[in-house]
Amino acid sequence: MDLKSKMGLITKGTLEIISETELEEKLQKEKPVAYIGYEPSGKIHLGHAITVMKMINLQKAGFKIKILLADYHAFLNGKGKLEEIKNVAEYNKKCFQALGLSSETEFILGSSFQTKEEYTTQVYQLALLTTLVRAKRSMAQITRDAEDHKVAEVIYPLMQVVDMVFLEVDLAMGGMEQRKIHMLARENLPRVGKSAPVCLHTPLLHGTDGSEKMSSSKGNFIAIDDSPADIKKKMKKTYCPAGEVEGNPVIEMAEHFIFPFNKKLIIKRPEKFGGNMELDYTKLVDIYAQEKLHPLDLKNTVTDYLIDFLKPVREYMEK
């Protein structure tokens, strides 16, 4: 694969890359490393899936993929007992594999290295040059609790920065909520004599309730191993205002989970409402904004595609 098509594969569907020229340099390396960290979570949902699919593309573009199962981070974020979190991490690993990451993907449990002396020393070094305000600000979209702040909250981003050093990362990936921590890494790693990774951010998927972010704690998600019946039920309840494209979760689902695999979306619609249609993405957005496509027809169609898209995942999980 040449550089240009690699860049195309990586750029598609990402909101920002910091920076593209640095990324091109990294692509010259033999086997550059891309990493993403996930706090183990009771359910892996479509929001996670967007980033996993991006990782698969990076894999195709020649990156070695490291997935951090960030058990200590989840622990520091008040998600429960460490032992329980580790169990969830095992389940999550299977979910990520089910989404299609190749067998070369490396899964690393945070606690397997995050208590080493060299690690801790680096966390302390960063602690010395990071202000409280900056550390807290970087956690604004990540922390579980908006009040009742614990010291854990400011340790979290520092550890994440040191993770990049220990995992020898060339590229750090995440949703846009990771941006501030990533910028902290880019600013501070050079100050302790380490090189900072390229940062790549994907858009956040809105929740089924229309809120800013799909997240397991808010119950506004569709899990990758939900049954077809559950998917239908959840899609029925999903926020979907007519004519509104911006922040519309159903449109976003089509964008991220249908169009990357299908040139055209086939809308099945009763004759009395105008009959079937074939649309590409720009056409869909256009026609929906003009209210020439009813939300229910869109929903029904996207639901069917989604069930189909998640079928292999479901089957893998049942094994």
Add this chain to the structure above:
RNA sequence: CCCGCCUUAGCUCAAUUCGGCAGAGCAUCGGACUGUAGAUCCGAGGGUUGCUGGUUCAAGUCCGGCAGGCGGGACCA
């Protein structure tokens, strides 16, 4: 370590001076209305009142102990 205040539904808070069946708003769920959802209207579920011991016919309410939160004080060679 000491002192004071606080802890009631998932969340924010009520609960007559002085003990008498624990309520509301938001959220959730369900119906109505829309060819979806939302909004709106109607309805429902939801509680070991932080834990524990006591006083009393009767304790969210009074007394003791413990835990957690908040604020202050003290310590600072």
